[in-house]
Amino acid sequence: MKTTPFSLPLRSPLATASGTIDEREGVVVRYDHRGTTGVGEATPLPGWTESLEACRSGLADAAAAEADGGHTAAMLALDAAEVPAARHGFATALLDADARADGVALYRWFDADRRCRSVPVNATVGDGTPQETADAVASAVDAGFDCCKVKVGARPVEDDVERIGALRDRVGDGVTLRADANGAWSRDEAERAFERFAYLGVEYVEQPLPADDVDGHAALRGGPVGVALDESLVDRRVDKILDADAADVLVLKPMVLGGPGNAHTLAMRARERGVDPVVTTTIDGVVARLAALHVAAAIPDVRACGLATGDRLATDLAPDPATVSDGRMAVPQSPGLGVDPAEVGPDA
Ligand SMILES: O=C(O)CCC(=O)c1ccccc1C(=O)O
Numbered sequence: 440m441k442t443t444p445f446s447l448p449l450r451s452p453l454a455t456a457s458g459t460i461d462e463r464e465g466v467v468v469r470y471d472h473r474g475t476t477g478v479g480e481a482t483p484l485p486g487w488t489e490s491l492e493a494c495r496s497g498l499a500d501a502a503a504a505e506a507d508g509g510h511t512a513a514m515l516a517l518d519a520a521e522v523p524a525a526r527h528g529f530a531t532a533l534l535d536a537d538a539r540a541d542g543v544a545l546y547r548w549f550d551a552d553r554r555c556r557s558v559p560v561n562a563t564v565g566d567g568t569p570q571e572t573a574d575a576v577a578s579a580v581d582a583g584f585d586c587c588k589v590k591v592g593a594r595p596v597e598d599d600v601e602r603i604g605a606l607r608d609r610v611g612d613g614v615t616l617r618a619d620a621n622g623a624w625s626r627d628e629a630e631r632a633f634e635r636f637a638y639l640g641v642e643y644v645e646q647p648l649p650a651d652d653v654d655g656h657a658a659l660r661g662g663p664v665g666v667a668l669d670e671s672l673v674d675r676r677v678d679k680i681l682d683a684d685a686a687d688v689l690v691l692k693p694m695v696l697g698g699p700g701n702a703h704t705l706a707m708r709a710r711e712r713g714v715d716p717v718v719t720t721t722i723d724g725v726v727a728r729l730a731a732l733h734v735a736a737a738i739p740d741v742r743a744c745g746l747a748t749g750d751r752l753a754t755d756l757a758p759d760p761a762t763v764s765d766g767r768m769a770v771p772q773s774p775g776l777g778v779d780p781a782e783v784g785p786d787a
Pocket residue numbers: 460484561562563588619621645669719720721722744745746748
């Protein structure tokens with residue numbers, strides 16, 4: 440196992456109710472397996488995953504375990520609850536190598552019978568003034584997106600209603616709008632927002648209430664605006680959410696869940712229970728974005744996913760093969776993730 444640290448500054452920082460993301464630091468993982476090399480990415484986001492330091496030491500422990508017991512021992516050393524980003528990094532490298540050895544695109548390693556050329560994606564718009572928000576959404580629509588997710592909860596509910604109203608006026612009814620409150624609202628604020636958002640045709644709100652308020656989320660459901668849970672999945676107690684009927688949609692971040700395999704398993708489990716999975720990045724380098732794209736590509740009829748985050752980065756780990764047009768992201772069909780491990784580096 441070979442690890443290479445990297446740091447990727449954002450060209451376009453993402454302002455949310457729980458702070459602004461302006462740089463992503465992590466580790467590229469390379470692993471030789473079945474006669475080929477696979478590549479993975481561990482990009483921790485404190486608050487959602489372990490710290491960078493814990494991620495690095497998790498990977499060092501995994502490398503030591505690997506030297507004794509191979510990839511199985513390395514995977515066993517990486518606890519998804521303790522070091523999800525580190526586990527994501529190694530698990531992705533292993534999956535990439537396996538899919539390459541089998542000669543299939545990574546999504547087909549999850550489902551050999553599947554063919555998927557592209558996945559619908561949403562544009563992601565941060566907090567900002569009503570004018571800034573409407574401009575950002577309008578330029579996303581000009582670029583071909585028909586689904587936009589807007590960050591809310593960083594300002595009073597009435598101000599967010601004004602922002603969403605301004606952009607609904609600007610782009611018309613043909614564009615699907617979602618909001619993401621990142622857990623910022625009280626139950627009372629959420630009720631007010633849901634009432635007003637219903638008139639503005641908002642599809643769903645991600646994480647309206649704090650992560651642990653499962654009952655509050657269950658009570659918000661049933662109207663025209665759906666409830667999507669994201670931060671509530673950080674503790675990975677998905678069954679609790681499904682049993683409580685607390686969500687219409689689960690937002691699955693492979694980096695937070697301990698790898699693409701875990702995200703795919705939870706997506707299938709949600710589907711069985713009548714809840715729709717949506718896959719998103721944590722604003723990652725191209726390796727982790729591709730891993731998330733392949734998870735989404737393995738889900739039949741997946742809703743628009745939060746994968747179109749690459750253009751926020753000022754620099755990337757390698758050229759991005761997954762172009763977006765008409766609101767859809769192309770899925771690489773070459774073996775593995777679709778990026779040459781030899782081309783992946785912190786200086787791409
Ligand atoms: O879902 C998207 O559109 C992009 C990803 C995103 O919003 C995000 C990125 C990093 C950390 C948290 C989140 C989030 O969904 O809350």
